[in-house]
Amino acid sequence: MNLRAFVAFLLLAEAFAVTTFGLGWWAVPIVAALWAAFTHSPRRAGFAALCAATGWGSLLLLNATRGPVGEVAAQLSGVMHVPAPLLYAVTLGFPALLAWSAAAIAARLTRRRAVRTVVA
Amino acid sequence: MKAGVAAIILAVSLFAGFRPIGPLPPLGRLLDPANGVWATAATANLRPVDGARVPGLTSPVDVLVDDRGVPHIFAGTENDAFRALGYVVARDRLFQMETQTRAAAGRLTEWAGPRALETDRDSRSLGLVWGAGKKFASYDKSSPAWGAMMAYAEGVNAWISQMRPRDLPVEYRLLNARPIKWEPIYSLYFFSRMALTLGFNDASLRRLRAQAMVGKEAADALYPVNSPIQEPIQPNGSSAPRQDFVSIPPPGAPDSAARLAATALHSVVAALRMSRPNAYGDALGSNNWAVSPRRSATGNALLAGDPHLDLSLPSVWYEMHLVVPGRLDVAGAGFPGVPGVVIGFNRDVAWTFTNTGSDVNDYFTERVDDDRHPSRYMVDGAWRDLETRVERYRDAGGAVIHTDTLYFTHRGPMTNKSGAWLSMRWTAYDQSQEADNFLRLGHTRSVTEWLGAMRDYVAPTQNGLVADRGGNIAIRSSGRYPIRAGDGRGDLIRDGSISANDWKGALAVEQYPFSLNPPQGFLASANQQPVDPRQNSSYMGSDWYSPWRALRINSLLRADSAVTPDAMRRYQTDPGSARADAFVPLFLAAAANEKTAGRGDSLLERSASLLREWDRRYVRENRRAVLFEAAMQELSRRTWDELRVEKKSKAVEEFTLPEPQLLLALSAQPASAWWNDRRTTVIETRDMILAQSLRAALDSVTRRSGDPEGDRWLWSNVRHANIHHLLRIPAFSALGISMQGGPATLNPTGGSGTQGASWRMVVELGPEVKGWSIYPGGQSGAPASPRYRDRLSKWKSGQLDAVLFPRSASALDRKRVISRLRLEPQ
Numbered sequence: 035m036n037l038r039a040f041v042a043f044l045l046l047a048e049a050f051a052v053t054t055f056g057l058g059w060w061a062v063p064i065v066a067a068l069w070a071a072f073t074h075s076p077r078r079a080g081f082a083a084l085c086a087a088t089g090w091g092s093l094l095l096l097n098a099t100r101g102p103v104g105e106v107a108a109q110l111s112g113v114m115h116v117p118a119p120l121l122y123a124v125t126l127g128f129p130a131l132l133a134w135s136a137a138a139i140a141a142r143l144t145r146r147r148a149v150r151t152v153v154a
Numbered sequence: 155m156k157a158g159v160a161a162i163i164l165a166v167s168l169f170a171g172f173r174p175i176g177p178l179p180p181l182g183r184l185l186d187p188a189n190g191v192w193a194t195a196a197t198a199n200l201r202p203v204d205g206a207r208v209p210g211l212t213s214p215v216d217v218l219v220d221d222r223g224v225p226h227i228f229a230g231t232e233n234d235a236f237r238a239l240g241y242v243v244a245r246d247r248l249f250q251m252e253t254q255t256r257a258a259a260g261r262l263t264e265w266a267g268p269r270a271l272e273t274d275r276d277s278r279s280l281g282l283v284w285g286a287g288k289k290f291a292s293y294d295k296s297s298p299a300w301g302a303m304m305a306y307a308e309g310v311n312a313w314i315s316q317m318r319p320r321d322l323p324v325e326y327r328l329l330n331a332r333p334i335k336w337e338p339i340y341s342l343y344f345f346s347r348m349a350l351t352l353g354f355n356d357a358s359l360r361r362l363r364a365q366a367m368v369g370k371e372a373a374d375a376l377y378p379v380n381s382p383i384q385e386p387i388q389p390n391g392s393s394a395p396r397q398d399f400v401s402i403p404p405p406g407a408p409d410s411a412a413r414l415a416a417t418a419l420h421s422v423v424a425a426l427r428m429s430r431p432n433a434y435g436d437a438l439g440s441n442n443w444a445v446s447p448r449r450s451a452t453g454n455a456l457l458a459g460d461p462h463l464d465l466s467l468p469s470v471w472y473e474m475h476l477v478v479p480g481r482l483d484v485a486g487a488g489f490p491g492v493p494g495v496v497i498g499f500n501r502d503v504a505w506t507f508t509n510t511g512s513d514v515n516d517y518f519t520e521r522v523d524d525d526r527h528p529s530r531y532m533v534d535g536a537w538r539d540l541e542t543r544v545e546r547y548r549d550a551g552g553a554v555i556h557t558d559t560l561y562f563t564h565r566g567p568m569t570n571k572s573g574a575w576l577s578m579r580w581t582a583y584d585q586s587q588e589a590d591n592f593l594r595l596g597h598t599r600s601v602t603e604w605l606g607a608m609r610d611y612v613a614p615t616q617n618g619l620v621a622d623r624g625g626n627i628a629i630r631s632s633g634r635y636p637i638r639a640g641d642g643r644g645d646l647i648r649d650g651s652i653s654a655n656d657w658k659g660a661l662a663v664e665q666y667p668f669s670l671n672p673p674q675g676f677l678a679s680a681n682q683q684p685v686d687p688r689q690n691s692s693y694m695g696s697d698w699y700s701p702w703r704a705l706r707i708n709s710l711l712r713a714d715s716a717v718t719p720d721a722m723r724r725y726q727t728d729p730g731s732a733r734a735d736a737f738v739p740l741f742l743a744a745a746a747n748e749k750t751a752g753r754g755d756s757l758l759e760r761s762a763s764l765l766r767e768w769d770r771r772y773v774r775e776n777r778r779a780v781l782f783e784a785a786m787q788e789l790s791r792r793t794w795d796e797l798r799v800e801k802k803s804k805a806v807e808e809f810t811l812p813e814p815q816l817l818l819a820l821s822a823q824p825a826s827a828w829w830n831d832r833r834t835t836v837i838e839t840r841d842m843i844l845a846q847s848l849r850a851a852l853d854s855v856t857r858r859s860g861d862p863e864g865d866r867w868l869w870s871n872v873r874h875a876n877i878h879h880l881l882r883i884p885a886f887s888a889l890g891i892s893m894q895g896g897p898a899t900l901n902p903t904g905g906s907g908t909q910g911a912s913w914r915m916v917v918e919l920g921p922e923v924k925g926w927s928i929y930p931g932g933q934s935g936a937p938a939s940p941r942y943r944d945r946l947s948k949w950k951s952g953q954l955d956a957v958l959f960p961r962s963a964s965a966l967d968r969k970r971v972i973s974r975l976r977l978e979p980q
Contacts, residue, residue, distance in 0.1 A: 051188075058189060058319075059171060059182040063164060079160070093187035101195035106324075106938045110191060112885025113328065114178075125185045125192065132167045138160035 043085055050089030050129065062086050062129045063136035070137035071144045079138040086133035087126040094125065179330040191327050193320030198939040200973035207980040208237050208312040210305060217242055217975040218966050220958050223933030223941040225975075226475040228963045232298070233305035235476045236493040238977050240309025240336075243472055247490040247935040248314070248333055249323040250468050251340075253880050254491055258343035259283050263547045263555060265329050271547055271556055278545045279560060281567035282350065285583040286342040292585055299493075299589035303338040306493040310336035323936060325881060331550070341589060344491045349582035351463065352509045352614035357697040358517060358645045359419050360810055366413035368796055369406025376402065376797075376812045379643065379696040381683040382819040385704050387617055387629060388667040389674055390686035393712070395705050399819040404827035405796045415647055419517060421571030438462055438909040439699055439902055440508035441726070442619040443678035443707055444627040446671060451716040454920040455621040458722040459497060459506025462902070463912040465877040467887055467943065469931035471913045475959065476596070484596035485925060485959050487913050490935075494593045497913060499925050502599045503622045504917035508679045510615035510631045513695035515580035516638070516657070518650030520568055522575050531563050531575075532651045540568070563650065577650055579657060581634040586612030601626040601670065608632045609663050617667075617679040623919045629677045631667040631684040634660045635694050642693040665692055676711040680704040680900075700813050702898035705732035722916045723926065726900060727952035733898035734770040734782060736818055741765055741785060744844030751841075758845055761785075761852035764862055772896035774870035777862060779896055783872075784851035786814065786897075792831050792843050793817060814898075869896070875950075876907040877930055879937070886937040888930075891950050901952070916954060926954035 046069055053061035066082040075081060097103050104118075111118040171182030184190050200219055208215075213230040215238040220226065225242045229235035244251065256262050260277035262270035277283075293300050314333050326332065357377065365373035378400075385395040442459040450456050463470055471487040474495065486498015497506045522528035523537060530537040541562040546554045561568040568577040587610070594607035604620045605628060611618075615633025636657040638644055648655040667684035669677055680703035684694065709732070710725050711717065745762035748754050761781065768778030791798065794811045820828055824840035831838050831846075838846070859866035870892035879886035893910070895901030901911060915927045930949045934941035948955065960966040 054186060055188040059186040060168075063168070090187050094192055097187060097192050097196045101198040102938050102940070103192060103195040105198075106192060106195045109324075109885045109937050113883055124181075125187065128167065128171075128181060128185050131163055132171070135160040135164035135167065139157055139164060142157040142160075 043081070043088070046082065046085035047088040047092065050086045050133070051093050054090065054093065054129075059129070059132075062132045066133035066136040067140035070140035078141055079134045082137035083130040083134035086129035090129045091126055094122075174330055179328055183330075184327055189319035191324055194324050194327075194936060194938050197321050198934075198936055200975075202972070203974050205976040205978065206241070206312065206316055208241055208309060208977045209980045210308040211237055211977060211979040213979065215977040216963050217977065218963055218971050219973040219975070220966065220970045221972050222473070222955055222958075223944070223972075224473045224475060224958065226477065226958070226960065226963070226966060228477045228479075230478070232478050232482055233301050235478050235482065236302045236305040237309035237312070239474060239476065239493060240306035240311075241313045241977060242309075242975070243474075243490050244310040244313035244336070245321075246933055246941075247468055247472060248310075249325040250880060250935050251310070251336070251491045252333060254347060255334075255340045255343055258286075258347040259340075260545070260547070264550055264552075265331055267549045268555055274547055275545075275556070275558060278558065279567060279569055280350065281560070281562065281578075281583060282343065282346040284543060284560070284562065284567070286339060286346045288583070289585060289587075290339045290342050294587065294590075297587060297590050298593050299587060302493040302593055303341045303589060306341065307336045307338040324938070328881075341492050344489055345588050346582060348489070349580075349614045352511075352616075353515060353580070353582070357513060357695065358647065359416060360697060361645050362412050362416040362419060362647075364797055364812075365409050366416050367405075367408055369409055370412070371403045372406050373412075375400065376816055377645070377697045378816075379645075379693065380687045381698045381701055381815065383701040383705070383815050384683065384686055385701055385708050386667070386682060386686045387631060387677075387679040387684040387704075388669045388686070388689070389672045389677070390689055393674070395701070395708070396686075397819075399822050401823060402816070402820055402826060402828065418519075418572050418574040418576060419647060421569075438904070439681045439703055441678070441680045441703060441707060441900055442506045442508050442617065442629075443676060443711060443722075443725075444619050444621045444629070445711065445717045445722070446627050446675045447625040449675040449711075449715050449717055450918075451718045452918065452920060454918050455623070455625050455627055456717060456719060456722055457499075457504045457506065457619065457621040457627070457917045457919070458726060458915065459508075459619065460726050460901075460911040460914040461497065461507060461509075462910055465875060465908055465910050465912060465930055467877050467879045467931050467937075468935040469912065469929045471929050473927065473929070473933060473957075475957075477962070479962075482596055483961065485957055486915070487927070487929070488592075492589065492592075494589075495596055496592050497915065498596075499917045499919075499923055500596055500598070501623075501923055502919075503595075503601065503604050503620060504919060504923065504925070505595060505604060505618060505620040506915060507616040507618050508681055510617050510633060510684060511681055511695060511699060512615045512631070512633065512635060512684075513644040513693070514582075514613060514615060514634065514636060515578055516636070516644050517647045518563075518565055518577045518579065518655065519647060520563060520575040520577050520650040522568075525570070525575075528561060528575070531568070531577075533564075534651070534653050538564070565650065565656070576647070579636075581613040581615075581636065584612055584634060586610075586634075588612065600624060601628045604628075605630060617681075617684065619677060619679065621917070621919050623921075623923065625919075626671055627677055628670040629668070629679060631679075631694075632663075633666075635666070635692070636660055638693065643696070644693065645696045661692055661694075665690065667694075674712070676708075676717075678704060678707045678711060680707060697813075700733070700815055700898060702731065702733040702736075702814075703900055703902065706730055706898075706900055719916050719918050719924070719926065723914075723952065723954050726911065726914050726916075727894050728900045729771040729773045729894050729896075731770055731772060731896060731899045733814060734768075734779075737786065737789075737814070738765060738768070738770055738782065740818075740821055741782075741844055741848050744841040745848060747841045748845040753842070753845070755849075757849045757852060761848045764852065765848065772869060772873075772899050773894055774868065774892050776869050777864075777867035779869050780859065780867055780872050781851055781855055781862075783897065784855050785847045788847035788850045788854075789817060789844065790814070792838075792847055793820065793828055795831050795833060796828070873903045874907045875903060875910050875930070877946075878908065888943055888946055891946070893950065894952065911949070914949070914954060923959065925957035925959060927957050928954045 107118040260274035361377040475485040486495040521532040565579040598604040681699040682704040683698040
């Protein structure tokens, strides 16, 4: 990953974190779709997924600096009858799925539009 | 292809994000690390410095939270203090407040749907909401409690409206619910609910069930109006307990009329959830006692209290300290949802309560104009209109899932669950202002003022114990005691079609059980019969709790002429048992008698030998209490076999057998027919049954727990406290806590382990009042918070924390402050 890609990665991950913080979880697919619509990277869906997971991971870390995230995970695993590590995985996987799928659809739609424009 | 897969994944993810799937709440809101369940970690700790604006405040309020999680609220006016209290209690316990309200109001279906319908129907048919509504409508709008309830609600709603998404308690997230706006009447719902919890009064049903099986004469003796062992709350001048054993007649013929009545009453009582769990009298009970200066080591009056209730996480109590300079300076415990301290102390007075358990509810058979859809009921030959109330039960979406019509006579709610219409008269429906009573207590300066503040208290009846800095101690069993028609007894179903059967009024406060500075130098209550019937024969109830705890605490206090605060603390978890002191010798004597009579055997000798090794203390390390408890169960089962039936009839389900004190009374009749076990061909006597019980106990415990020297006989492995979360989620609960104490000890444990000391407090009324306290759990209702269960360990080991009681904000040790909250007028 070059510097430019790295900065993009950080900015996009931050965007996911900030919009989730300010608007809610549903901002993830919107940010992913917007980003995918305005970039031309061939791997934008996967990139968006990674950034979304990182963004939510950073929010988790932020919580951990303020309080007992491990305790929450342990209790929640008891409530939902799943191992605590799986909860972390689902928490990071969920935004990744949202971002990947939204970015993939946006990329497809914008590519089709671009092709139409070229043909015209 | 890829876009198609992506579209499917996006659709599924969005659906799971927005919509609940099965029992799972919507995943988006749940997993969102900024605002979802993970964010509860970030709000688990209070912010060191915080601030907010609260509508209605007249001046800024400072709230300093100490390292025990206790808010010290410094306000300019009392109502500002209650606004701040509402704010901080909601911050710590919002879900609990709403759960209690919904339970009392019968609105749990709005969370849980049809699964909670029957619970809600029972709650509403009780008339709690109806009663609270009547009280609220007629409440004196100029009373301090009215203002306090309004201010408290403003504080609660200020917190709710200012909550950030991450502040939402985890339980709401799991239920996919949002908090409701807090209404002032919800405080009254709580009092109604507490009146029910402490109502207990199924004496009528217990006696009727026994009468159905063994006739009236025997039933009257087995469920007596007066306790056969007397050491009453109001000292009777005796320096030892009195045994008032009367001959218990043999079992008589079954009474079919009583069976019909019991069946009808059972349906009502079951719906009211007022029947005592089995062996309740030995497994649950509150204590309080006070020592006058001449019997305390420091020369100051001492007071201790430990109300026992259903244990829960978070606790039913919330600890607080309210300061309004020149007006109020009170610390102690109150209920989330209710403004003010209920049990606690100020600069001059300390007080606490135990439940009196008096008979304050009666049943009446009613004649109605139409059995299916009644509109009128008959009184003295004339029809009276029934009050009706249509109750609608809604689901989470607001749709009506069920409708009920409730009927009310002038006595109270009327139900028909088994073919007969029964109405209930209960003091909890009466016009009363308990919230005012409790608020007044914080202002009192002496025992006399305190007693005055409780003069018009109504329900539930409470043994209020008070001590002051002047060295005075007093106790009074306060509350409304109805005066009945005829023989005055309340443990009978009366004919509602005759107005002469209605209550005739209430006892005057001067007739309440009461004592002030008794010559013995101490006072104690443990739910026992409050007054010696030879001194006051007014009917106050029947079938009283077992007297064992009262006997034990009286003996401890009698033996200690220089009581210290630490001794008061130790007594609260004292492992000694007057019940064991009474029954162990009986078992051992019976074993010896049986041997002498040629009916001994090795099993009996072995079990007697093991029982003899026991020092009769329910400490965790002992291995013999388990044998004694098994023997007591066997004894009760074998002796009262005439009262035990198959669970075919609803009328006898959950039947509680007579209290062990009746067994002791019966032991004075060694050849009584009650000792005979009908299931055998032999005619048994007292000693034979005692010996058989001992043999059977050893046999069953050995089969269950192996070698008597093994660890499975340890009391710590037998008896536990189980403190469930309000939603009974194990991950949020504290289960299997080994406890010191057993049935009938001062720290009684029993059965499911779900009841126990909900609050322990010791106060020394010296020149500077000092208090110590603990309760199981912690101040925060957030399971992830370090303050959720931080007091459990000390509670388990019987330790108390010193209560911080600063006169001003600046007097509070800065090192002990974990958070400062400044509330400003909006």
